[in-house]
Amino acid sequence: MARNKHPEETKRKILAVAEKLFLEKGYDGTTIQDIIDGLDGMTKGVIYHHFDSKLAILNAVMEENDSQKSLSDWHGKTGLEKIQNSVKEAFKSYRKQEIGYSAGVTLKSPRILGEQYLMTFETIVPELEKVVKEGVADGSIVTDSPKEVAELLMLTLNLWIGIQITTLPEEELHRKVRFVKKTFDGLGIPVIDAELVEIADELITYLKKNS
Known part of the structure; x- marks a missing residue:
């Protein structure tokens, strides 16, 4: 050949x-x-x-279709801003989200879920933990458990809401986003601000209407 x-x-x-x-x-x-x-x-x-x-x-x-091409591609003046901006960019990547939505059934298979779990904790969480620690150092994040904060954020957004977005009713997804905000606010880590909630709502509505 x-x-x-x-x-x-x-x-x-x-x-x-x-x-x-x-x-x-x-x-x-x-x-x-x-x-x-x-x-x-x-x-x-x-x-x-x-x-x-x-x-x-x-x-x-x-x-x-990922607007954030690298785990080191962080933008913001503080650790908290960098995390917020990263999540906002992910939620605004409609093309990527729509493609992922089209594969909702497959992405929930036990094997792929296991792979996602391992990738999250072996690759993504360590990088996110660095930014949480940066936030602790600059005062924008107050916690003595930066690793657990990074793990909880990835679990709630990717493995709790993300994998269920194709099957849960729109109203329940909106409610879960607000619960996540309330959870992190209660921990004193306001990662999910009002703007992020609005962006998440727009993405959920878009996916439910167009996919």
């Missing part, structure tokens, strides 16, 4: 076709063959050269 002289271009084409199909048919309704059919003669072997599974394609598509 001839060597592909433009592997990055090929990869971008695969992701573009997959993204379109995920949004039109849903992740679970899209097959690898559907993606192949949209690639003008590209073979299954080419796809598997770049991605080992449909889930890997989904993860790459979501990463491409």
